[in-house]
Amino acid sequence: MINRELIRLRIVQLTYAYYQGDGKPMDVAEKELMFSFDKAYELYLYLLSVLVKVHRLAIHKNEARIARMTRQGNNPNGIFPEKMLAENKFLVQLNENETLIAYMEKKKEWIEEEAFIKKLYTTFTESSIYELYLTKEEFDYEADREVVRKLYKTFVQGNEDFDNLIEDHCIYWNDDKFLIDSFVLKTIKRFTPESTPAQELLPKFSSDEDSEFALQLFRAVIARADETREIIRANARNWDLSRMAYMDVIIMQIALAEILEFPSIPLSVSINEYLDIAKVYSTPRSASYINGLLDNAVTKLRAEGIILKERSAK
Numbered sequence: 310m311i312n313r314e315l316i317r318l319r320i321v322q323l324t325y326a327y328y329q330g331d332g333k334p335m336d337v338a339e340k341e342l343m344f345s346f347d348k349a350y351e352l353y354l355y356l357l358s359v360l361v362k363v364h365r366l367a368i369h370k371n372e373a374r375i376a377r378m379t380r381q382g383n384n385p386n387g388i389f390p391e392k393m394l395a396e397n398k399f400l401v402q403l404n405e406n407e408t409l410i411a412y413m414e415k416k417k418e419w420i421e422e423e424a425f426i427k428k429l430y431t432t433f434t435e436s437s438i439y440e441l442y443l444t445k446e447e448f449d450y451e452a453d454r455e456v457v458r459k460l461y462k463t464f465v466q467g468n469e470d471f472d473n474l475i476e477d478h479c480i481y482w483n484d485d486k487f488l489i490d491s492f493v494l495k496t497i498k499r500f501t502p503e504s505t506p507a508q509e510l511l512p513k514f515s516s517d518e519d520s521e522f523a524l525q526l527f528r529a530v531i532a533r534a535d536e537t538r539e540i541i542r543a544n545a546r547n548w549d550l551s552r553m554a555y556m557d558v559i560i561m562q563i564a565l566a567e568i569l570e571f572p573s574i575p576l577s578v579s580i581n582e583y584l585d586i587a588k589v590y591s592t593p594r595s596a597s598y599i600n601g602l603l604d605n606a607v608t609k610l611r612a613e614g615i616i617l618k619e620r621s622a623k
Contacts (some may be wrong), residue, residue: 310353310492310511311346316523317563317582318484319345323589324530335531336531342527348481349489351514354412355475356486356493357510359465360457361404361413362440363433367394370430388443399454400498405506421474422620429471433460435559450502464542510521522571529570530563542607556591561599565606568616576607576618 323342328334370391378385394400403409433439442456463472466487475482496511514520530537541561545553564583568576580603587596609615 311513311519313522313583315349315485315488315586316346316519316526317567318586320523320527320530321560321583322484322562323527324563326490327531327557328559335528335562338531339524339527342523345481346513346523349477349485350486351412352475352479353492353511354409355416356408356465356489357403357406357540358413359426359429359561360400360461361409362422363430364394364397364400364404366426366430366570367391367434368401372397380602383602383605386543392447393443394434394439395618396432396448396501397453397457397552398448399451399457399500402461402500402504402506402508406508406510407506408510410506416543419474419478425471425474425571429464432464433454436460436464440465448511454497458494461490461497462494466494469514479499481537525568526563526567529566533566534562536569537562540565540606541602541611542610545590546601546602546605554592557587557595560591560595561602564599564603568607572616572618575618579608580604 319342323338324343327338353527371389371394373383374389374391384460418605438459439456442452467490476484492511499511500508538558540556541553560583564579567574567579579598583603584596584600587599591599607616
């Protein structure tokens with residue numbers, strides 16, 4: 310699940326904190342880096358558990374409706390919002406998933422959580438997306454899974470109230486949710502009618518290589534700090550390092566460390582990834598400046614034979 314986009318972002322954040330904290334011991338910094346990945350994966354499980362909690366609320370409401378209608382002598386069968394959500398085939402699978410059950414048994418519920426789940430349930434069931442779903446003639450598995458995906462994408466992804474709620478409970482989640490949301494949507498599409506309670510969710514890392522990449526890159530950033538700062542200084546066009554935005558320097562150091570340390574990664578990939586980070590985490594003009602400086606630096610490093618790959622490599 311944790312891919313290189315998230316790894317690079319986390320290393321920018323941790324490197325910034327590393328230098329701001331007067332250089333904590335490297336082993337401590339590495340443990341903090343890996344702990345931050347643990348928390349990112351926890352957020353992934355938590356977001357999936359939100360859907361389970363909405364489903365369980367629907368089950369409770371449906372049971373109450375059946376009991377009420379039975380007492381009144383009415384037929385409880387038919388198409389009702391709570392009934393169709395309670396019987397949603399995908400949500401039934403998610404509610405039985407062994408990995409999620411184990412996670413939810415250990416996690417303590419936040420005080421604000423119950424109110425949020427109730428609000429989200431109401432938002433789901435009163436939405437035009439759900440109303441359209443209820444007009445279907447046949448409620449097959451594909452329709453059930455797709456309506457959950459649409460509801461999540463519309464009302465959970467980008468939900469500012471929810472974003473604020475989770476940020477209050479974990480500082481590591483401040484910048485992760487938008488990316489983790491995409492992993493939740495990917496997970497929803499991985500389920501099939503044949504999925505069992507043992508259905509695997511996304512692994513913590515997309516591959517073993519990505520876990521190794523994270524530690525190797527972080528170590529290279531610190532070990533090559535003097536070297537990369539000198540490269541920046543030499544290509545700064547009469548700008549002293551002290552006059553540059555501190556985050557810009559950090560981003561360029563990490564980009565250069567990756568370029569020098571990983572010859573198999575195309576230059577265009579490395580540079581573009583850090584330009585995207587700069588657009589979000591630094592000044593409005595940073596990406597353009599960083600691009601120009603890195604381009605100059607790469608041209609010189611290639612001329613000196615220090616790097617061999619081309620900027621336009623795919």
